[in-house]
Amino acid sequence: MTGTLVLAGTPIGDPADAPPRLGAELSAADVVAAEDTRRLRRLAQELGVRVEGRVVSYFEGNETARTPELAEELARGARVLLVTDAGMPSVSDPGYRLVAAAVERGVRVTAVPGPSAVLTALALSGLPVDRFCFEGFLPRKAGERAKRLAAAAREPRTMVFFEAPHRLAATLAAMAEAFGPGRAAAVCRELTKTYEEVRRGPLADLATWAADGVRGEITVVVAGAEPDAERPGPEALARLVAEHEAAGRHRKEAIAEVARSSGVPKREVFDAVVAARAAARGD
Secondary structure (H helix, E strand, C coil), rough: CEEEEEEEEEECCCCHHHCHHHHHHHHHEEEEEEEEEEHHHHHHHHHHHCCEEEEEEEECHHHHHHHHHHHHHCCCCCCEEEEECCCCCCCCCCHHHHHHHHHHCCCEEEEECCCHHHHHHHHHHCCCCCCCCEEEECCCCCHHHHHHHHCCCCCCCEEEEEHHHHHHHHHHHHHHHCCCCCCCCEEEEEECCCCEEEEEEEEEHHHHHHHHCCCEEEEECCCCCCCCCHCCCCHHHHHCCCCCCCCCCCHHHHHHHHHHHHCCCHHHHHHHHHHHHHHHHCC
């Protein structure tokens, strides 16, 4: 008889948000695989629970090596509980590999639903929630990050991202460049904790705010792209830039202003100007 893999949600901030079943599962598990064993012990103490089973670490650095070991425990009939530092396992956290290994062996996989930074931020953002997608963490390198954002620029669904506080300002600036400075967004900081804060506004404004430094755990929610029918086409964008230039503004400033007022990326406006000038030359 095979065992059971239990994915358990843990609080993203306030310990009081722990799902009622979490304590019972912590006590009943034969093995508890935790992203941080010290944080697990602290959570168990806060919940007044005694962990009777074997506790092992299961984090990004050892996930690949430890998965076969836990899969064997499951195959022998063990009840294995998987917890991460906060939220649901597998969502930008360890878990996917173990779930896949359990499914491959025919092991039952179940869950203790719990708090989610993704859904909490989405609900608090004030942005459309009927359709959304989770993008996780963006690449750290500027070039790779810009490429990923460019690919998402026309995504119509509301997008949810995770980001480290020391990279937030650069990420918001890159988003303003890729999505347009006027794209609506929300930065959710320290959700469910004492200093919870939600900042809403255009990406350009949020990038300016974040430039002074932001602390805490961050979730960014960005509105999806508007339908193309509501956006100026390339010819209209080039014409608007030409009007600003005729009024005495430098081309770079004119492109930035048209991008801001039209809610489109500066690169799109720049490309429209280049195409219009090429057409005028007969290229």
